[in-house]
Amino acid sequence: MRNETMPLLEVENLKMSFTSGKRGKKVTVNAIDDNSFKIYEGETFGLVGESGCGKTTTGRTIIRLYNPTEGVMRFQGKEISGPMTKELRHFLTDNIAMIFQDPIDSLNPRMTVEEIIGEGLKYRGMKNPEERREIVYDMLNKVGLTHEHASRYPHEFSGGQRQRIGIARALVVKPKLIIADEPVSALDVSVQAQVINLLNDLKEELGLTIMFVAHDLSVVKYFSTRVAVMYYGKIVEMAPSEELYRHPLHPYTRALLSAVPQPNPLLEKTRQRITYDKVRDHIEMDEPRMMREILPEHFVYCNSKEFERYQSML
Amino acid sequence: MNKDTILSVQNLTISFRTINGMVRAVRNISFDLKRGETVAIVGESGSGKSVSIKAIMGILAGNAVVDDGQILYEGKDLLKFSEKEYHKIRGSKIGLIFQDPLSALNPIMKIGKQITETLKLSHPNMTKKEARDRAIELMESVGIPDAENRFEQYPFQFSGGMRQRIVIAIALARDPEVLICDEPTTALDVTVQAKILDLINEIKRERNLSVIFITHDMGVVANIADRINVMYAGKIIEKGTSEEIFYEPAHPYTQALLAAMPDLETEETLVSIPGVPPNMIYPPKGDAFAARNKYALKIDFEQEPPFFKLSDTHYAATWTLHPNAPDIEMPEVLKNRINRMKEGRA
Structure with missing residues (x-):
């Protein structure tokens, strides 16, 4: 099912830095530090890391809410990292849509659900409200809401329902790629499962490709086909999710996995945590680190000595 | 005391x-x-x-x-x-x-x-x-x-x-x-x-x-x-030691809550709890979880369940534990996980 020759999204040496302060005190933060990855059609690509590691920035840069500092991004072979033109903006909004973390802040409180979901269609030239309404109704059904919800306002809904509205809004323009930025972390556990199951169903029904950005490793592992682990702006390990879980190699991935709480009291009470120490856990040498393929499709960011060490760990 | x-x-x-x-x-x-x-x-x-x-x-x-x-x-x-x-x-x-x-x-x-x-x-x-x-x-x-x-x-x-x-x-x-x-x-x-x-x-x-x-x-x-109280809609619906709650959850809500979260080995479909918690201005008459529970019995909507004793430390307030109630199946995700945990323990 995977199209090997042509990835849907290609990201090469992407860098994104933010500067703050003025003149002599200028501070630059490399939020994304030279990352490359590909997302193939039909897969769910999970991006996981702690707060401040740059995972959200990556998603936002792809949809060009930020202008990348360096690097090339291609969508279906077409470059999307160049200067923003009207044509590029249309290309982006037609093909990529975003689901946000906070279902309260991301919906305009003064618009009805119908207006929120239909807005994207309006800007794409569908001027006839009747026509729009039909599509909105259809979309509402798909995400498990009903027609009656269309005339209501966001505050009348629960957190899970609001997230469904956010999903409907993203899907209404029939995008090829969905960037879901922590779509379930603001929700209660029981509702989380509703939204994850909904996304899974829709993915199959509509043949979506999803980039799933989250901090919860259990959810990412469950939901994604491939996972990339990010640490301080850098992707340190990338592998199919099962493989990453069986053979975590980078010390940070191992630390992250060991910290995930498990619903198993006897295991939890005896569990040894692994901590990550940048100095202790790495072998320093002059050679720069890079992504190396240690097993098919399993990449680790390391230098050659570390590569040998990781190989011996397999 | x-x-x-x-x-x-x-x-x-x-x-x-x-x-x-x-x-x-x-x-x-x-x-x-x-x-x-x-x-x-x-x-x-x-x-x-x-x-x-x-x-x-x-x-x-x-x-x-x-x-x-x-x-x-x-x-x-x-x-x-x-x-x-x-x-x-x-x-x-x-x-x-x-x-x-x-x-x-x-x-x-x-x-x-x-x-x-x-x-x-x-x-x-x-x-x-x-x-x-x-x-x-x-x-x-x-x-x-x-x-x-x-x-x-x-x-x-x-x-x-x-x-x-x-x-x-x-x-x-x-x-x-x-x-x-x-x-x-x-x-x-x-x-x-x-x-x-x-x-x-x-x-x-x-x-x-x-x-x-x-x-x-x-x-x-x-x-x-060491011990856990599970609350739903303002009530404690199950209490027990942490081993009892995780390995032998008895209340359908506790089971659903555990089955709704993936762990690192989960591959099955998660069980989502349909609907939303009740409006607490008008708390439901019987078991508050009944409306979201597919195993709910008629009595669940009429009468509040008392605590049924499972062990000296483990109690659950659900009619499904009544001797006359039909047996219910645990969600598959949870059954598999508990088996996995038991194997790990042995």
């Missing part, structure tokens, strides 16, 4: 006056806290878990009404205390750690001052030097490196995990017997969360603290709790 029991909540019922009517936030809950143990209260948002501990601390909102119940601490009912009497207990006997460490700290006061200020409440005669030394000692004991220098810093100069450590240090400054933790790790990253949980476990052992731990995260509970 048992001699080991330090705090006992009995038949606590709390409502809130709102313009739409009385919200029945906590409905007749009882639980005990024994010396040196950790009791967890688990539930989703709105289940009444935070309200119950606010009642213990005597910091309920102004529109709250305690309809019924007792909170016994050392044999005395806290609910009958005057504000003056409460002052002697709050902080010094029962400490509280909040969810958000940033809003719990004063942003324009140095960390050191915030700790020494608390110390002086318990020891009014302490000199400045003594207070400073004691505060630095406390900061070191909660794992803040370079405490001497950080004493002079402001909250914004600390990371989330370090802030939570300071909040813990402030809570420990008055040497409480009971520590109440209200979602102390929810705002933190997993690796930091793990460290804070380890810290709470460690100080609990060292000081022989009794801990009430509030959370919605079942994984966190597995790490920290």
